[in-house]
Amino acid sequence: MAEHPAYPVGLRLTGRRVVVLGGGQVAQRRLPALIAAGAKVHLVSPEATPSVEAMADTGEITWSRRRYEDGDLAEAWYALIATSDAAANVAASAEAERLRVWCVRSDDADAATAWTPATGHSEGVTVAVLTTNAKGRDPRHTAAIRDAVVEGLRDGTLVAPHHRVRTPGVALVGGGPGDPDLITVRGRRLLAEADVVIADRLGPRDLLAELPPHVEVIDAAKIPYGRFMAQEAINNALIEHARQGKSVVRLKGGDPFVFGRGMEEAQALAEVGIPCTVVPGISSSISVPGAAGIPVTHRGVAHEFTVVSGHVAPDDERSLVDWPALAKLRGTLVILMGVDKIGKIADTLVAHGKPAGTPVALVQEGTTAAQRRVDATLATVAETVRAQDVKPPAVIVIGAVVDVGPQTFE
Structure with missing residues (x-):
């Protein structure tokens, strides 16, 4: 045989x-x-x-x-x-x-x-690789071929353009914290199939360079707002392109629903009957600290972590955060979009009982080639940010976990 x-x-x-x-x-x-x-x-x-x-x-x-x-x-x-x-x-x-x-x-x-056979799956397709005969069978070789084919299907580098069906509608894709390798497999595939990509500044920019020339890439920050609010203009752009029968990807940094206003976009699309797919992304709230050697939880140190938006200062009447309650928590506090407000945030936490010596780490441009980590305490973080010229985007981690791991981590 x-x-x-x-x-x-x-x-x-x-x-x-x-x-x-x-x-x-x-x-x-x-x-x-x-x-x-x-x-x-x-x-x-x-x-x-x-x-x-x-x-x-x-x-x-x-x-x-x-x-x-x-x-x-x-x-x-x-x-x-x-x-x-x-x-x-x-x-x-x-x-x-x-x-x-x-x-x-x-x-x-x-x-x-x-x-x-060595098998793999990608969006309804099963790839099965089988050695033609028993003599010289090499399972590692067939597995390698399987992996190459499946990866190509998933990331869009291997396609059958004449048979691929683009589905009009919008996909809200979480691009992850910045490293293009950290986008999900599904997110990368949808990018490869898109006609239009409306991208945030914090999305993985390197992925845009890989798109075919026919794909229209729109910088969300440069959409003409006119009489519209910025988010309303973005919603209108998504609707307009989808109504033209195009496959639209809204590429967002991190996860669409973690301080990404993704639900506002999903609601706007639902109101006009446009199909919307949500593709979760790796949130910078856990991935960036991890890339810098900081676990947001650690046995015997922190059994909880809380993620907070810091774009509104604690003394601002628009703030929805219970800062006094956060000061009493023993776990890890992760603050996004809070670099310019960190002085007031630190003062508020200390005023409500958080020790002034609590460790703080700021991880700027996390997971990218420009990543850097700056350490401080609640008492010194405001001055440290000024002295070290820490700029957004940066993830701020407050708590004992800051001192758990090594200062450098690969």
């Missing part, structure tokens, strides 16, 4: 009996896909890994806690043989051959009647 190439096929296993022999690491890797395919999976094994046992406990699979016995493959459509008992594997393989059950063997691929 090894002289001929394998015939690739997709098995539709919904509601069909699949038998897995062995509850070790091979089963742990293969079972989720079988469950996702809707198969009625029955495991035969005296033992199982904790993950496999959890699948049985939750009813995702059934489990006979014993060794293989002749007849276990009766009425099966597909079998996976992955035990550590060589004799049992041979016997089960023979039963599968006798009953005409397609059978995969983890211990001896040449003796199997089916091979498991």
